[in-house]
Amino acid sequence: MKKLFYMVLVTMLAAPAAFAQDRYIADKLFTYMHSGPNNQYRIIGSVDAGEKVNLLQSNKETGYSEVVDEKGRKGWVQTRFITRQESMATRMPRLEKELAEVKNKLANARQSADSEKAGLAESLEVRNKQISELEKNYSDISNQLTASQEEVRKLRAKLDTQKDDLLLKYFMYGGGVAGGGLLFGLILPSIMPRRKRKNSGWV
Structure with missing residues (x-):
């Protein structure tokens, strides 16, 4: 109980x-x-x-x-x-309105900032792409210049070699001509018949 x-x-x-x-x-x-x-x-x-x-x-x-x-x-x-001072009952709606306006401005500012940030990021990406292309073009031009310089060096070396060969040929040709002339000068008298000298006696 x-x-x-x-x-x-x-x-x-x-x-x-x-x-x-x-x-x-x-x-x-x-x-x-x-x-x-x-x-x-x-x-x-x-x-x-x-x-x-x-x-x-x-x-x-x-x-x-x-x-x-x-x-x-x-x-x-x-x-x-x-x-x-106005009471909170009167101020509250106005404060809420002002707060809503501030929030709206903040949202717009944030949206503008995000849009500007996106635009800057896109612009930066474009600039980086342009810089990359310029660097690639510079590299290609540098390689072409190096190749051209190497080709010019080879051509100059070849030209110098050809000059040396030409001078050597000139010397050899000149020496050959001189040697041939000398040899011809030595052989020619032995080939040509000699004239008999008349004996001129005293009468």
Whole structure:
């Protein structure tokens, strides 16, 4: 029996915790508007938090101020509820709008930056390609120049060799001619018949 009683008691204590859920107090406050400068005067309405009012006068003794609300009603509210700063209920929509505009500008700036970055990357790629082509062309031209210089060197060497051969041929030809002339000069007298000398005697 006691065990059953304890079970029922635990269930009753746990039930509120089981059904409890997180909630928040709504930010919709208001203050009463009285017909006179204290709460002894009758209530003629209420003013919502954040509502704009026109301050007419203040009574420091009672702590109340006379105002005119946006509906044109004139009455008294507690001075401590009146402030020069707009309430969050009024500022929040404007701040949210400004935040949305800033986010939009940031997104546009980021998009522009990404687009500019892509353009720079593409331009850099084109420049690198052009540099690579120039380097390849320079390498080809350098190779061609080296080959041409080598060919010129070979041609000059060949020309020098031909000059030497030509000079040697000239010398050999000249020597041959000179040798032939000398030989001909030596052989010719022996070939030609000699004239007999007449003996010229004394009579």
